[in-house]
Amino acid sequence: MGRPHPPAPVLSRYHRRTGAEDVDYEVARLMQCAAYLVHPDSEGDPFLRAAVLEAWAVHLRCLLEFFHPTRPDTLRAEHYVADVDQWRQACPRLTKRERARRKALHRLLAHLEIGRDARKSRWSLRDHEIVTRRLHLFLAHLPPRRRSWFPQTHHWCL
Numbered sequence: 083m084g085r086p087h088p089p090a091p092v093l094s095r096y097h098r099r100t101g102a103e104d105v106d107y108e109v110a111r112l113m114q115c116a117a118y119l120v121h122p123d124s125e126g127d128p129f130l131r132a133a134v135l136e137a138w139a140v141h142l143r144c145l146l147e148f149f150h151p152t153r154p155d156t157l158r159a160e161h162y163v164a165d166v167d168q169w170r171q172a173c174p175r176l177t178k179r180e181r182a183r184r185k186a187l188h189r190l191l192a193h194l195e196i197g198r199d200a201r202k203s204r205w206s207l208r209d210h211e212i213v214t215r216r217l218h219l220f221l222a223h224l225p226p227r228r229r230s231w232f233p234q235t236h237h238w239c240l
Contacts, residue, residue, distance in 0.1 A: 089154060093161050101157040102231035105148060109217065110234035112141035116210055135205065136191075143187040145213045149220070150176055150184070159216075164225040172219050180212050214239070 093101065115138035125131065151158045163169040176184065189195050217239050221232070229236070 090151075090158055090160055091155060093157075098161055099231065102162065102228070105145075105157065105162075106232045106234045108141050108144045108148070109232070109238060112138060112145060112210075112213065113234075113238040115141065138210075139187055139191060139205065142209065142213055143184070143191055145217075146184050146187070149173060149213070149216045159220050159223075162228055162231075163220070163223040165223070169219075169223050172223060173216060176212070183209050183212065 115134050118134050119131070119138060147153070147156050149159050159173065160166045160169055189198055217235060221229070221235060221239055224232070
């Protein structure tokens with residue numbers, strides 16, 4: 083069982099709308115990085131592959147926080163859904179493995195922790211699916227008037 087979500091800040095219409103653009107950007111970049119990483123040509127340049135993998139991890143971390151916030155100042159999925167209680171029921175809690183992967187992302191990306199070994203971070207499609215499963219649920223719980231706020235998300239989740 084994970085920590086309870088911190089209380090959600092109240093957003094103005096402006097912040098909700100501009101936040102949606104940020105979320106949509108994160109989704110698009112996550113999916114673009116993932117598409118590059120699974121493409122056979124991505125094995126050619128190790129530097130470029132490492133850079134794209136790190137970018138993918140940053141976007142994954144942002145979206146995990148969007149769905150499972152740990153900070154009170156975080157933009158979150160519940161700011162957009164039609165019914166927050168239904169959303170909380172529908173959005174699966176992070177499993178023990180998923181919480182470990184979120185922690186690994188934080189340790190790898192946030193700071194140079196003593197004892198950190200990035201080579202042990204075997205990222206996989208399972209890590210990507212933590213977010214993609216929630217994206218489909220998120221789109222299903224949006225009210226009709228807000229669906230147009232997430233065009234890239236719709237594009238990548240068809």
